[in-house]
Ligand SMILES: Nc1ncnc2c1ncn2[C@@H]1O[C@H](COP(=O)(O)OP(=O)(O)OP(=O)(O)O)[C@@H](O)[C@H]1O
């Protein structure tokens with residue numbers, strides 16, 4: 298078997314706050330192979346962004362990675378020095394954020410930002426970096442890239458800024474792109490357009506992507522594999538087909554019900570009943586048991602086996618992915 302591109306094993310990330318420890322990630326397992334698009338899907342607070350921050354070792358204070366391992370092409374990221382990690386962030390893994398302002402500095406022109414980041418990370422001269430910048434601005438369908446290079450972030454619309462930040466991220470030529478809800482800050486038509494552009498480039502270049510979203514509908518169009526995350530654990534993992542047509546975990550089934558369906562447009566949009574657990578004091582046994590329609594007494598006390606993120610599996614005592 299070939300070595301996975303990214304392998305996360307039993308990752309625990311905690312936030313030690315004044316009011317107690319938040320166990321944001323409680324043993325996340327996830328594998329991304331080269332050229333794969335993996336969707337990480339779950340409700341707000343389930344640990345999606347903390348997973349991304351942990352991979353990049355950029356967990357917000359007072360958070361820290363407490364246990365587990367993260368390897369990229371077999372290299373242990375958690376034991377790298379901070380400067381080694383900076384190289385990983387610039388060259389190997391890039392992140393596209395929900396709010397493009399996060400990756401664009403308001404003080405500098407797009408030209409100087411793109412040339413600086415692309416040139417620095419790929420050891421290119423300014424002229425070479427500029428031609429890469431133009432190439433990628435064209436690829437994200439920006440009209441008149443020369444003029445974009447001369448502008449400042451505040452002169453661009455939200456959709457344009459997001460396309461610039463995608464061009465900048467792709468211009469690094471990264472091994473892995475992490476996209477954390479990169480279109481939700483945009484209005485719906487712009488969202489669709491940006492998604493299409495990004496999807497086309499990813500497919501053409503066979504890029505590896507971790508796509509973070511709360512919207513299962515989005516990942517169906519974009520991803521090969523889906524990891525469903527609940528209360529800091531991946532509770533089901535499988536291909537898009539497995540997750541949509543043979544879901545095993547009751548949480549996955551509930552999530553599927555929340556996707557807006559055109560044929561059911563007159564129905565009220567379903568939400569999953571109950572609330573996301575408080576991660577200072579997560580439920581015993583299976584964390585989903587208080588909200589689970591299929592819960593049995595043992596679910597309250599026994600923690601189900603974790604998925605290892607390699608084939609279709611569900612972390613559930615009642616339903617086995619192989620039986621679906
Ligand atoms: N700086 C922080 N201090 C304390 N707790 C935090 C901090 N950042 C995140 N958390 C906690 O970690 C858990 C996971 O948060 P995370 O941001 O990963 O959720 P998410 O799945 O990305 O949600 P969303 O869809 O809203 O972005 C939550 O319980 C959250 O409250």
Ligand code: NI
Pocket residue numbers: 345346347477
């Ligand atoms: Ni998030």
